[in-house]
Amino acid sequence: MSNPQPGEKVTTCGYSFTWTEDHLSKEELEPFRQQYDELGAAALERIQAIRQESQNKSTDVYEILRDNHENDPVLTRFWDEVHTVPSWVDWDQIARGQQFFYRYAVASVVGFALQGFMAENAVVPSVVEVLVRTGGYSSRMLLGRLLETVQWIIQVTHSAVSIKPDGEGHIATVRVRLLHATVRHRILQLCQQRPDYFDTETYGIPVNTLNSIHSICMFCCNRMWLQLPKFGPTPLGQRQIADYIAVFRYLGYLVGTPTGYFETVEKAKCTMESLMVHEVRPTETSRVMVDNFLACVTNLPSPFRVSSGFVAAGGRWINGDKLCDELALERPGVVYYLSFVGFCVFATALAWAQKLIPGFDAVMVNFFRKQLYNGIVQRKSRTRFDFKYVPQVGKKTGKVVDDSKGQASSRGLDIGLAEIIFLVFLGGCLFIVVRAAIWAHAGYRWLTACHL
Ligand code: HEM
Numbered sequence: 001m002s003n004p005q006p007g008e009k010v011t012t013c014g015y016s017f018t019w020t021e022d023h024l025s026k027e028e029l030e031p032f033r034q035q036y037d038e039l040g041a042a043a044l045e046r047i048q049a050i051r052q053e054s055q056n057k058s059t060d061v062y063e064i065l066r067d068n069h070e071n072d073p074v075l076t077r078f079w080d081e082v083h084t085v086p087s088w089v090d091w092d093q094i095a096r097g098q099q100f101f102y103r104y105a106v107a108s109v110v111g112f113a114l115q116g117f118m119a120e121n122a123v124v125p126s127v128v129e130v131l132v133r134t135g136g137y138s139s140r141m142l143l144g145r146l147l148e149t150v151q152w153i154i155q156v157t158h159s160a161v162s163i164k165p166d167g168e169g170h171i172a173t174v175r176v177r178l179l180h181a182t183v184r185h186r187i188l189q190l191c192q193q194r195p196d197y198f199d200t201e202t203y204g205i206p207v208n209t210l211n212s213i214h215s216i217c218m219f220c221c222n223r224m225w226l227q228l229p230k231f232g233p234t235p236l237g238q239r240q241i242a243d244y245i246a247v248f249r250y251l252g253y254l255v256g257t258p259t260g261y262f263e264t265v266e267k268a269k270c271t272m273e274s275l276m277v278h279e280v281r282p283t284e285t286s287r288v289m290v291d292n293f294l295a296c297v298t299n300l301p302s303p304f305r306v307s308s309g310f311v312a313a314g315g316r317w318i319n320g321d322k323l324c325d326e327l328a329l330e331r332p333g334v335v336y337y338l339s340f341v342g343f344c345v346f347a348t349a350l351a352w353a354q355k356l357i358p359g360f361d362a363v364m365v366n367f368f369r370k371q372l373y374n375g376i377v378q379r380k381s382r383t384r385f386d387f388k389y390v391p392q393v394g395k396k397t398g399k400v401v402d403d404s405k406g407q408a409s410s411r412g413l414d415i416g417l418a419e420i421i422f423l424v425f426l427g428g429c430l431f432i433v434v435r436a437a438i439w440a441h442a443g444y445r446w447l448t449a450c451h452l
Pocket residue numbers: 126127128130131134136145146148149152153176179180183206207208211212213215216219252255257385386387388389390
């Protein structure tokens with residue numbers, strides 16, 4: 001899409017806004033496609049050389065960095081950068097922003113899956129082309145991969161101490177930065193052997209600066225403007241938004257992404273909206289990713305399993321029909337929409353209960369902080385963000401072949417336990433509203449009769 005004109009109303013992915021002078025033009029963003037985290041790349045090169053030279057062939061890039069940063073000028077520069085806290089970091093604000101992650105945890109996880117994954121990760125061609133070359137996005141590996149990302153989010157939101165230099169979340173983020181450098185290095189290496197392996201002219205350098213700015217947006221901005229508000233009138237204050245963006249501005253700094261775009265809430269929102277206009281382009285590969293995502297979530301164990309109809313209803317509700325048609329998402333029946341509306345009412349009611357009862361909010365925040373940490377960060381198969389999905393010529397994530405497809409209709413209505421609960425919840429709410437209306441009406445008639 002060419003640049004919209006200031007004052008023009010833009011609608012994309014089910015979200016509308018007015019284009020202003022502050023939005024970023026395509027020409028402004030395009031050079032970032034050929035830029036990348038050069039310091040991270042140089043550090044990785046040194047780490048690999050040290051690994052080659054050393055007798056003790058440790059495979060842990062972070063350990064090599066930690067043990068050698070004092071003797072190698074490139075590693076010293078990298079180490080110093082990630083250990084220097086920028087002057088704009090306010091730890092109290094960071095702690096508040098981290099707490100906010102746990103505040104609307106249920107809605108956020110659903111929002112991340114339906115919007116962040118389907119309408120963001122899967123529809124930016126230059127990101128998708130990297131992801132399908134690192135096979136973790138096959139339906140078999142996807143759940144593990146999503147858990148790894150959630151593990152990182154929990155590590156970096158656990159406490160301020162966790163993302164201060166040498167904290168658990170800080171180390172995890174430095175590992176992720178080096179992991180990105182490894183992915184980029186491997187893809188570019190394959191390009192040298194086979195120039196057609198990855199089209200750097202069209203997509204840019206793998207894991208480039210533009211992609212990285214976009215990813216930071218996905219982590220922080222999307223939750224505020226594209227996810228939570230779609231569930232209902234969620235009580236989001238300006239301060240909460242600013243605090244949450246501040247967390248990811250700092251994390252962006254740690255993973256080698258320019259941070260100026262996240263300096264203020266207004267700038268962050270404009271960046272998110274500009275990238276939606278310039279970068280969202282569903283392709284055939286996007287459809288493969290969405291199919292794999294569907295195969296993954298519809299095969300989860302109960303009570304987490306959801307039907308493809310529920311995912312399609314939620315996806316369409318949040319991202320709009322236009323994008324979902326382009327992604328060839330099914331058009332589900334009304335039951336699935338009602339179930340999703342039940343979920344939205346539940347999420348909104350919970351959010352307001354937390355807003356109005358601070359004690360309840362504290363219980364919820366602590367509950368999710370503790371349970372998610374114990375369940376995900378401390379799980380046996382927790383990751384150290386090693387390089388697992390090594391790109392290879394001729395290997396790309398393909399479409400899942402699901403034999404059960406098409407059998408759903410012959411089995412009758414395919415609906416998960418959670419969906420039934422949301423339907424019952426919606427029915428209960430409607431019953432209460434109708435009863436309240438009848439009582440109010442009866443009371444009004446009684447009062448007017450008394451006055452007569
Ligand atoms: C700048 C913000 C970003 C953050 C905070 C971030 C975060 C993460 C995290 C936590 C992981 C480890 C968990 C997992 O395997 O999913 C990861 C891995 C990965 N990321 Fe990113 N990411 C960012 C940007 C990007 C971009 C822009 C791309 C590609 C265009 C990308 C591609 C990958 C790939 C391919 C892996 C998996 C590598 C492997 O395990 O072999 N990331 N990222």
